[in-house]
Amino acid sequence: MWVGLSVSNDMELESAQKSGADYLGIGPIYPTNSKSDAAEPIGVDHLRKMLEHNQLPTVGIGGITENSLTELSKIGLGGVAVISLLTESENYKNMVQKIKQNIR
Template sequence: MPSLGRLHLITDTRPGRHPLAVLRAALGVAGSDLVVQVRVTDEATDREAYDLAGRVLALCAPYRATCLVNDRLHVALAIGAAGGHVGAHDLPVDAARRVLGPQAVLGATAREPVTARSAVAAGASYLGVGPCHHTSTKDGLPDPIGPTGVRAVVAAVDVPVIAIGGVTVARVPALRAAGAYGVAVVGELSAAADPARVTAELLRGLS
């Protein structure tokens, strides 16, 4: 299983966003320290997800950055990604682990200690924990848990906790102080005028 980078970039495929351009900029700064989670909208076809994930993997390969596919584990297998990430409405973690195999990176979503421990027991390699703050990048999310919620999950598990949801450069220090191993970002990079500069700032906050 590859070592897990602290900065996770989740692809933003909303209209007007340019996920591959943002990825190129981030890879140029973060290199192998970057984990890329390929996430597409529910409306995207499997073929569209496959095409995007394949292009992401090709960009990651020279840098030895980790490429994961969110939700659509068959796409992760089809492109040869390092693994995948499942949310609350996707396959159960134990089923996802059976699909991906014992060596793959498998992330799972959690927001409190009980579900976090269950996900780790079922085979999660790391946890995406949040939303930490309000965010507009995904609809229907529960109330933010803040650094206090992150700290509670960190105390309950022995796998890396990746804070997600409304993560900005300014909020990284508090999340790290709460015990987060790393952070996952969407809008902070996809909406940045200079994603390379923001990547460098995020990495400094995580170091």
Template sequence: MRDFRLYAITGEEFHPGKELVTVMEEAILGGADIIQLRDKNSSKRELLRKARALRELTRKHQVTFIVNDHIDIALAVDADGIHLGQDDLPLQEARKLVGNKIIGISTHVIGEARRAEAEGADYIGVGPVFPTKSKADVVDPVTTAYVREAAAEIRIPFVAIGGIKLHNVDEVLAAGASRICAISEIVGSADIRGTCRKFLEKMNEYQGG
């Protein structure tokens, strides 16, 4: 998969009155280089509509497009990959369905990260680092201690996620993260493009970019 630094996930509840594609395009123009469609409430028909629109957008800007949970939707729109949680279809079974498409796995402890890496995940999510309101079924925060563990041991790409804001991202970067995911801080921002650029500026400070 193409490497990435700033991962933006959809969260329509954080931008009422704004079109999904408009919001996500602003994120891309600000520097987000991987986009995930995550929607726990829409019907399959509505999910397909949104996925098609985001697939068109991401192709236009040549950024990676991931669909959360719904393998059928990802295949229907030829998304670049899927993202699965610990309670979703096992990685090895998902691989049979999606072939060489990207598979990302959410992890909350180092054992889950090790297993995902061993089973062939293309990347993992590490989190939630801080308390977050972006997911109803969220587990307890893993803190930056888990970020440090992943940075020390995991060799596939990992992205820190969960409650990450401009005011606390320095803690995550200092712990060893080189890829950041944000939801509400990006899509709920009055200046989406500017917020993404500020994240990247902070990342550059730590990574010498």
């Protein structure tokens, strides 16, 4: 079984590195309506900086749209975790394929 942690700032990232977690979710990257208690968006620039100090497999989380996939695919994420992108899609299967094509 894998154990993942969500982190949204540098202090949480540092703690997570020492926690024994198998992977991290970093974000929210963008504003999100899926989680009412989400932290303030960190933005792509801060995500890049956090990835420089990260040694664990990482997925991006928070406010990810179809339009942001291309940008996120260029910064070294292992993947993305999405809610609205799928729940608001007319066809889950097609959207999953689009995500996979963009993140590789």
